[in-house]
Amino acid sequence: MSADARVNNEPGFVLHTYPFKETSVVAEVFTRDHGRVALIARGARRPTSTLRGLMQPFTPLLLSWFGKSELRTLHAAEWQGGLLAPQGRALMCGFYLNELLLRLLARGDAHETLYDRYVATLEQLAGEAGRSDYERATYLERILRRFEKNLLSEIGYGATFDVDADSGAPVQAQVRYVFQPERGALQASGQPGCPVSGQTLIDLATDRFERPATLVEAKALMRTLINHTLGAKPLYTRQLLRELTELTQ
Amino acid sequence: MQPAALENLITALRVLPGVGPKSAARMAYHLLQRDRRGAEALAGALNHALTHLHHCRLCNNFSEAEVCEVCASPNRDKRQLAVVEMPADFNMMEATQSYGGLYFVLMGRLSPLDGMGPREIHLDRLISRALDGVVEEVVLATNFTPEGEATAHTIGELLKARGLKVSRLARGVPVGGELEYVDSGTLAQAVRDRRTV
Numbered sequence: 001m002s003a004d005a006r007v008n009n010e011p012g013f014v015l016h017t018y019p020f021k022e023t024s025v026v027a028e029v030f031t032r033d034h035g036r037v038a039l040i041a042r043g044a045r046r047p048t049s050t051l052r053g054l055m056q057p058f059t060p061l062l063l064s065w066f067g068k069s070e071l072r073t074l075h076a077a078e079w080q081g082g083l084l085a086p087q088g089r090a091l092m093c094g095f096y097l098n099e100l101l102l103r104l105l106a107r108g109d110a111h112e113t114l115y116d117r118y119v120a121t122l123e124q125l126a127g128e129a130g131r132s133d134y135e136r137a138t139y140l141e142r143i144l145r146r147f148e149k150n151l152l153s154e155i156g157y158g159a160t161f162d163v164d165a166d167s168g169a170p171v172q173a174q175v176r177y178v179f180q181p182e183r184g185a186l187q188a189s190g191q192p193g194c195p196v197s198g199q200t201l202i203d204l205a206t207d208r209f210e211r212p213a214t215l216v217e218a219k220a221l222m223r224t225l226i227n228h229t230l231g232a233k234p235l236y237t238r239q240l241l242r243e244l245t246e247l248t249q
Numbered sequence: 250m251q252p253a254a255l256e257n258l259i260t261a262l263r264v265l266p267g268v269g270p271k272s273a274a275r276m277a278y279h280l281l282q283r284d285r286r287g288a289e290a291l292a293g294a295l296n297h298a299l300t301h302l303h304h305c306r307l308c309n310n311f312s313e314a315e316v317c318e319v320c321a322s323p324n325r326d327k328r329q330l331a332v333v334e335m336p337a338d339f340n341m342m343e344a345t346q347s348y349g350g351l352y353f354v355l356m357g358r359l360s361p362l363d364g365m366g367p368r369e370i371h372l373d374r375l376i377s378r379a380l381d382g383v384v385e386e387v388v389l390a391t392n393f394t395p396e397g398e399a400t401a402h403t404i405g406e407l408l409k410a411r412g413l414k415v416s417r418l419a420r421g422v423p424v425g426g427e428l429e430y431v432d433s434g435t436l437a438q439a440v441r442d443r444r445t446v
Contacts, residue, residue, distance in 0.1 A: 053432065
């Protein structure tokens with residue numbers, strides 16, 4: 001076995017697990033230096049396995065594995081500590097992040113910046129407790145929008161928000177635009193695309209999400225961009241949240 | 250080339266979780282060669298279960314009658330309703346002999362990334378079950394995995410909004426646990442969930 005086939009104590013998170021054979025699981029993990037990796041955790045579903053409680057999403061781990069095929073073999077996982085799991089509504093947002101990473105990242109591409117951003121985002125999600133309902137909702141929205149924007153630019157689908165794609169001039173705060181995923185911001189004159197105000201585009205470019213109208217428009221715009229990148233298959237987490245909203249009414 | 254009947258049997262056995270073509274073939278040969286009576290009993294039991302087992306109207310667990318034994322029992326405290334994920338969890342709760350209320354078995358958990366949503370775990374049925382006017386407290390006994398926590402949170406919010414008392418199983422250091430040997434994740438949660446004495 002060559003030296004590069006063995007990886008030791010790599011910081012990472014489980015994104016999702018699938019049962020595999022009688023007692024094992026396949027874990028899709030997101031690691032700092034190796035990106036998304038599929039690991040088989042042998043025996044992780046046995047009642048006495050120490051891996052059993054560890055191979056869960058939102059748990060900071062140090063992972064060691066070997067192998068060169070698409071499916072690597074996990075040989076050790078250790079709880080890294082220091083991070084509390086998100087709860088309640090924030091936990092749902094955590095699943096959404098994981099689904100985005102699963103769907104949008106290719107296996108084996110390292111994204112150190114995105115990994116650090118993911119850890120910071122999980123920390124922020126876990127820190128939402130103790131806020132009022134409205135505060136919490138907008139707090140979570142801001143966290144998600146920042147993460148979506150970073151994710152898209154990290155995987156090469158970053159958009160320029162504050163430049164008029166027709167004229168190359170800076171976007172004007174008072175003007176209405178439509179945003180087309182392929183081209184960018186265009187002054188609105190009946191063409192298709194996601195309608196958005198100039199102010200929202202400027203806020204998005206500068207990472208400012210304090211204005212309520214910005215949050216609403218940014219959500220629709222990021223959704224358009226993500227759907228464009230994902231293709232036809234919808235996101236499960238989004239569908240689940242929609243069904244839950246129906247039950248609440 | 251194998252006879253079609255054997256081929257069919259092997260294919261049929263592969264519906265079992267964790268059974269691939271090799272295991273299925275091994276099972277088929279064993280049943281046909283070594284244990285024909287066992288095979289007959291298996292076929293009979295499968296058929297019987299398929300025609301006679303349904304979900305209990307009240308708790309959603311498997312039952313031969315419309316309402317299962319536990320739900321029909323007069324000795325049960327009808328004011329408490331424990332929500333568990335699977336029948337195995339129900340059995341475990343019963344084995345503790347510490348809970349005297351009724352149950353609702355979700356037959357799954359909310360798992361967004363597996364496409365398990367509110368419909369798949371019968372949340373609408375749980376809501377109408379919990380709102381029968383007799384239930385006063387709902388005990389959330391789903392797993393302490395992220396999926397189980399998400400399920401508990403969701404059910405909790407839905408039922409609290411409808412005026413029910415909702416509680417969640419406590420979590421922390423196991424009985425007989427020594428801090429030195431407890432896994433750090435559990436200990437961290439126990440610190441977070443500590444209670445005033």
